Amino acid sequence: MNTTRLDCRCGAVALEVTGKHIVSVECHCTSCRTAAAQLESLPGATALREPNGSTRCVLHRKDRVRCLRGAEHLREHRLTPGASTRRVVAVCCNTPMFMEFLRGHWLSLYGRRYPAESLPKLEARTMTRDINGGPPLPSDVPNGKTQPFFFMTRLLKAWAAMGFRVPPVTFVHGALEDGPSASSAGLQGPAGRAGASSRALG
Numbered sequence: 537m538n539t540t541r542l543d544c545r546c547g548a549v550a551l552e553v554t555g556k557h558i559v560s561v562e563c564h565c566t567s568c569r570t571a572a573a574q575l576e577s578l579p580g581a582t583a584l585r586e587p588n589g590s591t592r593c594v595l596h597r598k599d600r601v602r603c604l605r606g607a608e609h610l611r612e613h614r615l616t617p618g619a620s621t622r623r624v625v626a627v628c629c630n631t632p633m634f635m636e637f638l639r640g641h642w643l644s645l646y647g648r649r650y651p652a653e654s655l656p657k658l659e660a661r662t663m664t665r666d667i668n669g670g671p672p673l674p675s676d677v678p679n680g681k682t683q684p685f686f687f688m689t690r691l692l693k694a695w696a697a698m699g700f701r702v703p704p705v706t707f708v709h710g711a712l713e714d715g716p717s718a719s720s721a722g723l724q725g726p727a728g729r730a731g732a733s734s735r736a737l738g
Contacts, residue, residue: 544626549606560656562590565663578630592647603707
């Protein structure tokens with residue numbers, strides 16, 4: 537099977553993906569746009585969002601993604617305490633690497649980490665119902681208000697091929713919010729967010 541290497545901007549972290557991807561999309565959901573704006577605010581970070589505000593993602597089976605080097609630099613960011621989705625950042629250069637739905641069997645690898653010649657062709661835009669204004673989207677691929685039917689079908693087929701397993705991702709170490717870069721960008725860890733919520737309620 538073919539392999540592709542995904543590096544962070546400074547090269548300290550490298551992931552390897554093997555085999556064909558599940559689907560290649562632009563996600564327009566509110567959560568992805570919110571998280572992308574937060575991650576782009578980290579010191580030295582570059583753009584994660586596309587010009588239309590979406591996040592380009594390539595979904596790949598978890599059992600076909602491995603960390604070649606730099607796992608000690610990988611930290612997670614969650615929008616809320618206990619969220620089932622986390623975004624993983626290489627803190628050596630504040631490069632977002634992928635997104636993980638913890639109960640899912642796939643990783644959403646950020647398209648900006650792919651070499652241009654290896655980035656799979658865009659196949660759909662998802663969650664367009666969350667777009668609030670802006671120019672109309674082109675009609676070059678399906679623009680799903682949620683996830684298109686073929687998107688869900690491919691996820692199911694990939695899961696069946698994996699024997700309906702959900703392999704754990706074990707090469708992420710700690711939370712982004714615990715580091716100095718997150719503090720300077722105004723991100724809070726779970727304790728800080730919980731405290732802020734309590735103050736707002738009380």
